[in-house]
Amino acid sequence: MLVVPPNSIAKKPIGVTILQQPLVLFRPADGSIAALEDRCAHRHAPLSRGRICDEPLECPYHGWRYGADGFVTAIPAFPAGCPIPDNLWVKSYHCREQDGYVWVCFADRPASEFPWQFPYLGDRGWTNFHMKTRFRAAVETCMENFLDCPHATYVHRFWFRSPTAKPVKAVVRSLPDGAVAEYFREPRKKSLIWWLLTRKESKMQHTDRFIAPATTRVDYIFDDGRHYIITSSCTPINETETEVYTVMTFKVEMGWLVRLFFEPLSRFIIHQDVKILDLQQANVNRFGKAPYKFIPADLLAPYIVKWRQAIKMGTEPPAPGAEHWVDIRL
Ligand code: FES
Ligand SMILES: [Fe+2]
Known part of the structure; x- marks a missing residue:
């Protein structure tokens, strides 16, 4: 498990690098946190320079949209009603927000449901x-x-x-x-x-x-x-x-x-x-x-x-x- 910047992911996606791997972190409309490889599947533009939308992340180059699971959900250049091919996706990572920090897991499956907990944060008297x-x-x-x-x-x-x-x-x-x-x-x-x-x-x-x-x-x-x-x-x-x-x-x-x-x-x-x-x-x-x-x-x-x-x-x-x-x- 790795910890990355806290609190900064509000309305904008942010780019971070962990173990030389560029990631984009963003907050879908339901308030959760998502982490994807910071590279659009189309022409490899950085998704961290895109914007949050309903779908919920939009690439800054041709406007492809991505879901929190990394799959492309919409392509503006496609004719209306045209289905999105299911091979259009980028890698997604398990992540969790806790104590104002975002934890990203590089393994396929996290070893435990909750990451390390900073002791006594917010406790009375501390x-x-x-x-x-x-x-x-x-x-x-x-x-x-x-x-x-x-x-x-x-x-x-x-x-x-x-x-x-x-x-x-x-x-x-x-x-x-x-x-x-x-x-x-x-x-x-x-x-x-x-x-x-x-x-x-x-x-x-x-x-x-x-x-x-x-x-x-x-x-x-x-x-x-x-x-x-x-x-x-x-x-x-x-x-x-x-x-x-x-x-x-x-x-x-x-x-x-x-x-x-x-x-x-x-x-x-x-x-x-x-x-x-x-x-x-x-x-x-x-x-x-x-x-x-x-x-x-x-x-x-x-x-x-x-x-x-x-x-x-x-x-x-x-x-x-x-x-x-x-x-x-x-
Ligand atoms: S590079 Fe992202 S939509 Fe074209
Ligand atoms: Fe020291």
């Missing part, structure tokens, strides 16, 4: 905001970055973390849909964001979770009831570009006030990641692709790689129930 960020990096690279603590002490020094060299224990567990890492007694010193968002004496529980194939979820739970969740869903545009939809959901008193500084700060921090992944990708381009080195502190990266490889090859992903402990310093 505040949220959304970010859309384009990374010049592969999905795997983005997900590793979102779930990687050691980089934060360098890339986000002072803003989010600072290196303290404190020993921290972490446990990594494989799950039926990915893997999760939990950290114990990690430092929160010299961090602007934790200084602003938490009480000094509160205790923190932190988990980083990879949810196959392309979602990450980070939870910070405090014993005073505060809870911050960062969920990122990654849409691969091509092999080295990813659109990331991040939902920040948090439970804290006066969430609207917290959001006023939390949102710009989060955008600033995510752009630090954009910059470092840009540098990384530029260097991969300079040298060519070669295997990375992995160390035990790269807690979830091996799971991300193995899972995505298994999905690609149709083989078994890592079995759930495994657990290992790692000593790291943060």
